[in-house]
Amino acid sequence: MAGIERKTNSFDIDNYLDRIINEPSKIFKNREVMSSTYVPQSLPHRDEQIKKIFQVLAPVLQPGNRTISNLFLYGKSGTGKTAVTMFVLQHIKKKCIEYNINNVKQCVINCRHIDTSYRVFARLCEFIGIEIPFTGLPTDIVYDRFKTELEKFKNGILIIVLDEIDQLLKKNKVNKTPNKALYLLTRINSFLKNARIHLIGISNDLNFKNYLDSRILSSLSEEEIVFPPYNSIELEDILRERAKMGLYEGVLDEGTISLAAAMAASEHGDARRAIDLLRVAAELAERNNCKKITQDHVREAIKNIEHDKIKDAIETLPIQSKLVLLGIFFLEEKNYADNTTGDVYSAYIELCNKLSLISPLTQRRVSDLINELDMLGLINAKIVNLGRHGRTKKIKLNISRQSIIDMIVDDASLHPILNYKLKYKKE
DNA sequence: CCTCCACCGGAAAGCCGGGTCA
DNA sequence: TGACCCGGCTTTCCGGTGGAGG
Numbered sequence: 001m002a003g004i005e006r007k008t009n010s011f012d013i014d015n016y017l018d019r020i021i022n023e024p025s026k027i028f029k030n031r032e033v034m035s036s037t038y039v040p041q042s043l044p045h046r047d048e049q050i051k052k053i054f055q056v057l058a059p060v061l062q063p064g065n066r067t068i069s070n071l072f073l074y075g076k077s078g079t080g081k082t083a084v085t086m087f088v089l090q091h092i093k094k095k096c097i098e099y100n101i102n103n104v105k106q107c108v109i110n111c112r113h114i115d116t117s118y119r120v121f122a123r124l125c126e127f128i129g130i131e132i133p134f135t136g137l138p139t140d141i142v143y144d145r146f147k148t149e150l151e152k153f154k155n156g157i158l159i160i161v162l163d164e165i166d167q168l169l170k171k172n173k174v175n176k177t178p179n180k181a182l183y184l185l186t187r188i189n190s191f192l193k194n195a196r197i198h199l200i201g202i203s204n205d206l207n208f209k210n211y212l213d214s215r216i217l218s219s220l221s222e223e224e225i226v227f228p229p230y231n232s233i234e235l236e237d238i239l240r241e242r243a244k245m246g247l248y249e250g251v252l253d254e255g256t257i258s259l260a261a262a263m264a265a266s267e268h269g270d271a272r273r274a275i276d277l278l279r280v281a282a283e284l285a286e287r288n289n290c291k292k293i294t295q296d297h298v299r300e301a302i303k304n305i306e307h308d309k310i311k312d313a314i315e316t317l318p319i320q321s322k323l324v325l326l327g328i329f330f331l332e333e334k335n336y337a338d339n340t341t342g343d344v345y346s347a348y349i350e351l352c353n354k355l356s357l358i359s360p361l362t363q364r365r366v367s368d369l370i371n372e373l374d375m376l377g378l379i380n381a382k383i384v385n386l387g388r389h390g391r392t393k394k395i396k397l398n399i400s401r402q403s404i405i406d407m408i409v410d411d412a413s414l415h416p417i418l419n420y421k422l423k424y425k426k427e
Numbered sequence: 428c429c430t431c432c433a434c435c436g437g438a439a440a441g442c443c444g445g446g447t448c449a
Numbered sequence: 450t451g452a453c454c455c456g457g458c459t460t461t462c463c464g465g466t467g468g469a470g471g
Contacts, residue, residue, distance in 0.1 A: 087471045118455060136446030318458095341434060362460060367435070383435075387469025390433025 011048055027286040027293065034279040035244035036272040039086045044241060045234045046080050049073075049225055052087045056223045058156050060104050060198070061095055068157070070186070070199040072220050075227025078270030079202045082163055084227075085200060089159070106159045111167040117181035120148050120168070122162070143184055147191060156195040160185070166205040169212070179216065186219035221416075229269025235261035238271050239278055247282060253294040256281070260298050261391065277301050298324070310399055313376050314407050320361055322407065323351050323412065324369045328379060328397055329404045330422040340392040346424050354417055370395060 018129045025031075032038055043050065059068050073081045078310045089106050096104050107127040114123050122132040123141040128149050132142055148160065162168070169179055175294040189196050201220050209217055230238065260281065264274035264394070278293075280301035285293040317325070327347035345363050361369075370393065374381040380396040408414045 116456070133446060135444095136448085136453090138447095138454055141447095142452095361458095363434085364436085364461080365459060368459095371436095383467095384471085385467040386432080386434095386470085387467075388430085388432060390431085390471075391466060391468085392432095392434050 017249045025286060026291070027251050027282050029244060029248050030246045032241055034275065034282065036275045036279075039083055039090065040241065040245070042241070043080060043084055043087055044237045045230060046084050048225075049080070049084050049227060052223075052225050053084065054091075057088065057159070057198075058090060060159070061092065061099065061101060068196075070201070070220050071223045071225070072201045072203070073225050073227060074203045074206060074208065076206075076229055076268050076270070078268075078272035078274075079227035079229055080262075080271060081202045081204075081227050083271075085161055085163075085202065089161070092159075103154070103392065105153075105156065106161070108161040108163065110163045112164045115167045117179075118142060118186075119170075120162075120181040120185075124163065125149070126160075139180065146187065150197070151192060151345045153195045158195065158197045159200065160197055161200045161202065163202045164204060165201040166203045169208070180211065182216050182220070183213065186216050229267060230265065230271055230274075232261045232265035234257075235265055235269065235271060235274045239274055242275060243278065246279075247293075251282075251285070251291065251293055253292040255295055256293050256298060259295045263298065263302060273369040276305065280304055282421065292306035310378070310403055311406075313378060314403060315401075315410070319358065320413075321369050321373060322411065323355075323399075324348050325373060325378060325404065326351055326367055326408070326414070326417065328395055329401070330420065331424075332397055334422055336426055339395050339398075341370065341395070341416045342392065343424075344370065344395055345425060347422055350422060350424055351417060351420075354415070354420065357413075387422060 028034065033040070053071065053073075056069055056071050073085065077082055086108075089108075092104070093106065093296045096102070105127075107124060109120060109123050111120070114120055118135070118137075118139045121139065122134075124290055125132045125142060125146045129277055130145055130147070130149050130313065132145070150156070165182075168182060171188075185197065187201060199220060209221070212220070236257055243252060257278070260274055260277045263277060264270050267273060277298060278301075281297040282293050284300050284304070286299045290297070314322075324344065325351075327344045328339060330351070331343055331347050334344065341363070343364050348366060349360050352358045370379070370381055373379045378397075381393045384390065384394050385391050410417055
């Protein structure tokens with residue numbers, strides 16, 4: 001170790017961290033409450049929906065063998081579908097304990113992550129206590145095991161919530177057996193003697209119903225509830241309620257809540273976004289040692305959220321998609337505008353060759369990647385007709401140059417093309 | 428008015444790495 | 450061990466298409 005002098009920081013890190021950890025927040029009373037996934041004790045402006053769900057589900061609490069309808073909830077994101085459902089289920093659970101009812105169980109499945117028939121049944125099996133391998137078994141077998149195990153659940157009622165149910169269709173469309181899980185689940189009751197299941201489907205996608213097989217649809221939406229978007233006044237109420245629980249009194253500057261509410265309302269009345277906005281604004285205020293959360297913090301929060309979203313989207317991109325993105329970037333670096341799929345593909349191939357380790361994909365595949373990037377909002381791809389010159393897409397970058405440069409710097413495998421100049425020439 | 432470009436995008440099938448089961 | 454399954458990614462094949470230019 002001789003000769004190597006240990007560099008010390010000019011301040012005491014340990015002490016500093018201790019102070020950060022232990023110093024009570026001057027802004028947050030309860031951080032958890034300010035998270036958009038938190039289910040509060042009351043949900044403003046959703047009384048009607050809550051009542052209706054209770055009405056539909058109430059029979060599970062009543063004696064006798066009442067039939068229960070399946071339930072279908074739809075509305076845009078952040079309209080409280082999930083929160084209301086969780087809220088109602090929590091109350092039902094409480095009542096079950098109170099009345100000593102032990103034959104009702106609830107299983108919540110988020111179809112964004114569990115998005116194939118196989119995984120839905122695997123998750124259900126896991127819920128009722130059967131171990132199912134991640135893969136390897138035929139779906140039918142998993143279904144059978146679930147059914148058999150469920151039969152042992154005497155007079156049982158299993159409430160299954162399928163959140164973001166539309167995700168189930170998107171992937172399965174490729175398969176030959178579209179929405180097999182939904183089909184089987186909607187019919188399963190007629191094969192069960194001792195137990196019953198009850199489905200609650202939740203969808204963000206208003207068009208979802210159109211894609212669905214009519215038999216499944218009629219079974220699934222025996223009861224339907226629509227969740228309208230919140231307007232900005234309602235969002236203000238929601239934010240005020242949260243702020244009362246999560247923030248200290250007096251930390252909110254005049255107009256802060258109104259602005260956050262108005263911002264979220266201008267999109268489509270998304271409460272989740274409104275809450276996130278307020279939380280990030282509060283975090284900014286805290287970090288800057290401000291006593292109050294101001295409108296400026298809200299504006300800053302919007303920028304931050306947007307930036308984080310882009311950064312996150314880029315970072316998690318697979319290498320091939322990154323190369324496609326870079327292809328577009330380098331074309332624009334050469335001041336080429338109106339780049340078509342063909343241009344981008346050529347640039348992409350060139351970059352692949354430069355990074356000799358990556359074998360290029362076909363144009364068909366790259367075309368799909370372009371669509372994905374478009375959906376992520378990282379690029380803009382518009383189909384245009386150039387008459388004699390065919391039909392293609394005009395592709396434009398939709399993010400800052402800096403974001404792309406950051407991406408190259410952050411990913412070691414891309415370093416060889418730092419400062420690269422494209423050889424490709426248009427026309 | 429017709430042609431024909433340069434791609435679009437659906438369908439199907441292949442490959443691979445994960446697994447089960449007898 | 451071999452037959453078989455799942456899911457994700459990819460290739461192969463191919464019919465389709467809106468409008469500038471002839």
